[in-house]
Amino acid sequence: MVNQTLVQEISQLEADFCFALSDPTRLLILYALADEPRNVTELTNDLSVIQPTISRHLKVLRERGLVYTVRQGTTVTYHLSDNRLIQALDLLRAVMRERLAYKASLMEETKASTNA
Amino acid sequence: MVNQTLVQEISQLEADFCFALSDPTRLLILYALADEPRNVTELTNDLSVIQPTISRHLKVLRERGLVYTVRQGTTVTYHLSDNRLIQALDLLRAVMRERLAYKASLMEETKASTNA
DNA sequence: TGTATTTATGCGTTTATGCGTATGAAAGCA
DNA sequence: TGCTTTCATACGCATAAACGCATAAATACA
Numbered sequence: 001m002v003n004q005t006l007v008q009e010i011s012q013l014e015a016d017f018c019f020a021l022s023d024p025t026r027l028l029i030l031y032a033l034a035d036e037p038r039n040v041t042e043l044t045n046d047l048s049v050i051q052p053t054i055s056r057h058l059k060v061l062r063e064r065g066l067v068y069t070v071r072q073g074t075t076v077t078y079h080l081s082d083n084r085l086i087q088a089l090d091l092l093r094a095v096m097r098e099r100l101a102y103k104a105s106l107m108e109e110t111k112a113s114t115n116a
Numbered sequence: 117m118v119n120q121t122l123v124q125e126i127s128q129l130e131a132d133f134c135f136a137l138s139d140p141t142r143l144l145i146l147y148a149l150a151d152e153p154r155n156v157t158e159l160t161n162d163l164s165v166i167q168p169t170i171s172r173h174l175k176v177l178r179e180r181g182l183v184y185t186v187r188q189g190t191t192v193t194y195h196l197s198d199n200r201l202i203q204a205l206d207l208l209r210a211v212m213r214e215r216l217a218y219k220a221s222l223m224e225e226t227k228a229s230t231n232a
Numbered sequence: 233t234g235t236a237t238t239t240a241t242g243c244g245t246t247t248a249t250g251c252g253t254a255t256g257a258a259a260g261c262a
Numbered sequence: 263t264g265c266t267t268t269c270a271t272a273c274g275c276a277t278a279a280a281c282g283c284a285t286a287a288a289t290a291c292a
Contacts, residue, residue: 099181
C-alpha cells in the first residue's frame, strides 16, 4: 500500500510537468529544439513569435527541466533535455489522430442517417 | 514545406490534448481507469474527490477522447481509450524523475561548496 | 406517477495563465 | 566608460480554469 499523500504529490509533480506541454508555442519550441539547439533570437525568428513571449515560454520549460541552456557570450542556446519527450509527444499525437478520425467517422454516420 | 497555419493548428490541437494531462486529479483518474473501468461513484470513492469535481474532470477527458463511456442503467462506466496514453505518461514520468534527481544532485554540490 | 439513485451542469468566486509593452540585466566591443 | 546586442522580467489587463454548492437531468423501480 502506497502513502495516499505521496501519490497525490507525485501526481501533482507529473501534472506540473505535463502543463509545460499544454501550450502550442511551447510544443513548437520543443520540436524546433529537437531538430537542433537554438538561441532565443533564432526561436523568435523561426516561430514568428515576439521575444518576450518566447522567453517566458522557455522559462516554463526550463523550470521543469524539459530544456537546458548553454551560454555563449551574449547568446543563450537552448537544448532539448531528453528525446523521450518527443517520443511521448509522438505517442500522444498518434492517439489524438485516431480519436479525431473516429469522431469524424461518427460525424459521417450521423450525416448518413440524417439523410436517410 | 508544410503550411505554416496547418502546423500551428496541429500544435493547438496537441496542446489541447496535453492540457487534459495537466491536472493531478485527471492523471489519477487515467491511472485508475487503466487499472480497470469504473463509474463516477467508484471514482469518487477511490480518489476521495467530490462527485461534481470528478464529473467535470471526466468531461475534460471525454471531450478530448482520452476516455469513453458505457451507460448501464443509471450508472456510467468510464474506460481508458488507449493504453498508449499510459505509455506516454510513463515516458514523461521517467524523464521527470531523472531531471529531479539531477536537480537534487546540483543541490548537493551547492551545499558541499558552501561548506567548503 | 412518485421516489430514489446516479451523473451532469449552472452559478459565483477565487486563482492562474497568456500576452503586449516597457524596461532591466548581462556580455562583448569600440 | 559608453554603446550595442541579446535575453529576462515586471506590470497591467483580459481571459480561462478550478472549485464548492445547489440543482437539474436521466434512469430504474415501487
